[in-house]
Amino acid sequence: MSKLWLARWAIAATSVLREAAGGVVALAFPDDCRVCGRPLEEPLRIPLCVACLASFQRIREPLCGVCGRPLVAGAHFSAIGPRCRLCRPGESPGTYSFDCARSYAVYNEALLRTIALLKHQAMRPLAGWFGERLAEMVRSDPRIPAPTVVVPVPLHPDRLRERGFNQAELLARAVARRLDLPLKTRALERRKPRPPQRRLSRHERWQAARGAYAAVTGTQFDNHTVLLVDDVFTTGATLDACTRALRAAGAASVAALTVARVVDAGSGPVSAAQGPGDFGRR
Numbered sequence: 001m002s003k004l005w006l007a008r009w010a011i012a013a014t015s016v017l018r019e020a021a022g023g024v025v026a027l028a029f030p031d032d033c034r035v036c037g038r039p040l041e042e043p044l045r046i047p048l049c050v051a052c053l054a055s056f057q058r059i060r061e062p063l064c065g066v067c068g069r070p071l072v073a074g075a076h077f078s079a080i081g082p083r084c085r086l087c088r089p090g091e092s093p094g095t096y097s098f099d100c101a102r103s104y105a106v107y108n109e110a111l112l113r114t115i116a117l118l119k120h121q122a123m124r125p126l127a128g129w130f131g132e133r134l135a136e137m138v139r140s141d142p143r144i145p146a147p148t149v150v151v152p153v154p155l156h157p158d159r160l161r162e163r164g165f166n167q168a169e170l171l172a173r174a175v176a177r178r179l180d181l182p183l184k185t186r187a188l189e190r191r192k193p194r195p196p197q198r199r200l201s202r203h204e205r206w207q208a209a210r211g212a213y214a215a216v217t218g219t220q221f222d223n224h225t226v227l228l229v230d231d232v233f234t235t236g237a238t239l240d241a242c243t244r245a246l247r248a249a250g251a252a253s254v255a256a257l258t259v260a261r262v263v264d265a266g267s268g269p270v271s272a273a274q275g276p277g278d279f280g281r282r
């Protein structure tokens with residue numbers, strides 16, 4: 001077999017594979033769905049099967065206009081639109097300092113496993129796929145203030161060294177590219193490390209996040225409308241703490257965007273009238 005023939009064969013085989021796989025990216029994921037393990041029947045740009053993608057529970061209207069929490073359809077809404085108990089006017093001080101928060105989907109098992117791929121394997125095609133969805137949410141929701149800059153929630157330097165990358169930054173980069181906005185990755189910093197225990201109660205989360213973030217010395221966000229990006233909205237404590245740091249550095253408003261949102265197990269969506277009893281900062 002001549003070298004020339006081998007080279008020609010390799011080129012032909014590669015192009016056939018590319019066609020079959022629907023793009024170069026899919027060649028990296030030729031086998032099984034990385035979430036459920038079933039064989040991938042049709043090649044996608046990301047290593048997930050159609051069933052797993054379909055199992056993502058999108059967060060849809062009605063939702064709290066401020067924090068994005070899903071609400072029960074038909075609940076009584078105030079004149080300013082739907083609000084959960086924590087975000088109703090008159091709650092003083094307001095629970096959250098951001099102007100609004102939105103999430104792509106409920107943090108269910110499939111999304112948890114997908115985010116784990118992003119978090120532990122820096123899977124950039126996945127960040128791009130989520131980035132597209134998040135950018136579309138910004139474009140289509142008139143209640144989200146038009147952003148002028150995108151900022152990822154930072155990791156503590158020790159955690160960043162350990163992991164080698166920040167998954168929120170991968171997402172923020174993908175969103176910024178799609179919205180054609182500047183990205184500021186070294187503008188916020190986490191100064192206080194997260195407590196070592198794996199699971200934190202709501203109260204501990206708020207305690208751990210309080211004062212944990214600050215704008216890097218010399219960074220100003222004067223008059224900017226910041227789009228703050230993270231992977232998961234758990235209690236909102238992290239997004240709240242980052243917002244306070246951004247406002248201290250001059251930001252005019254802050255909209256927070258996450259891929260996943262923890263919705264209390266068992267309770268499902270809450271009505272605007274009820275609200276979750278133990279939710280938020282205490």
Ligand SMILES: [Zn+2]
Nearest residue numbers: 033036049052
């Ligand atoms: Zn699957």
Ligand SMILES: [Zn+2]
Nearest residue numbers: 064067084087
């Ligand atoms: Zn709310």
